[in-house]
Amino acid sequence: MRVMQFAGSILLAGLLAACASNNPQATNGAPVESRNNADANAQTTQVNDDGKMAQVDLDKQNAGDEVANLQKGSIFFDYDQYTVKDDFKGLIEANAAFLKNHPAAKVLIQGNTDDRGSREYNLALGQKRANAVKEALEVLGADTNRVEAASLGEEKPRCEQASEECYAQNRRADFLYQGQ
Structure with missing residues (x-):
């Protein structure tokens, strides 16, 4: 089961990368949800301004949002x-x-x-x-x-x-x- 999830994640990342390379302007900075259950709450894939895929740590991003609200x-x-x-x-x-x-x-x-x-x-x-x-x-x-x-x-x-x-x-x- 875990192997299938891993393979599915790789396939999804490959498809997203292929879509991003065809038209990087259409998805720049747009978050793409990870379907890997092990890290669905921790990371997301995001297309950078240069059209390349990158992992974004949602825990850090959410923590930054929380800090901003708490400091208000x-x-x-x-x-x-x-x-x-x-x-x-x-x-x-x-x-x-x-x-x-x-x-x-x-x-x-x-x-x-x-x-x-x-x-x-x-x-x-x-x-x-x-x-x-x-x-x-x-x-x-x-x-x-x-x-x-x-x-x-x-x-x-x-x-x-x-x-x-x-x-x-x-x-x-x-x-x-x-x-x-």
Whole structure:
């Protein structure tokens, strides 16, 4: 049975290569599903810009998409607080699950504050916020060696106006995955 699957995969790849060589412009960059059950979820064949076939690791591609979505989410805090609110439980769970499912992934949690308070106070508060998110990830099973917490204090604002709405955007913890 396995030999037949392997032979079928080779035949499929040969047919796809023949089609690609007849008209490479028609299929450039178009993914072609692999029918080999052993790696159907892990790889796909793709025609490159030069018309040649290549294997694409879907796990890495999907992980990149997941990382992009996870990094869009932030944990927001109340004024002068570092307690993670229940509103952000889903985001914490998604990041913890990603870390458990991708053993090579590492994340830096950046704690941020608004610009009220001294620089030293804001650095300390930002660190407490980052640590609170890190601890929440670890409670859900994330490996402590792959999660780092750091404070940026007031140095990386999203909004620079002096209003409560703007301050609220700056009181946050952000996820930054390795290589991003």
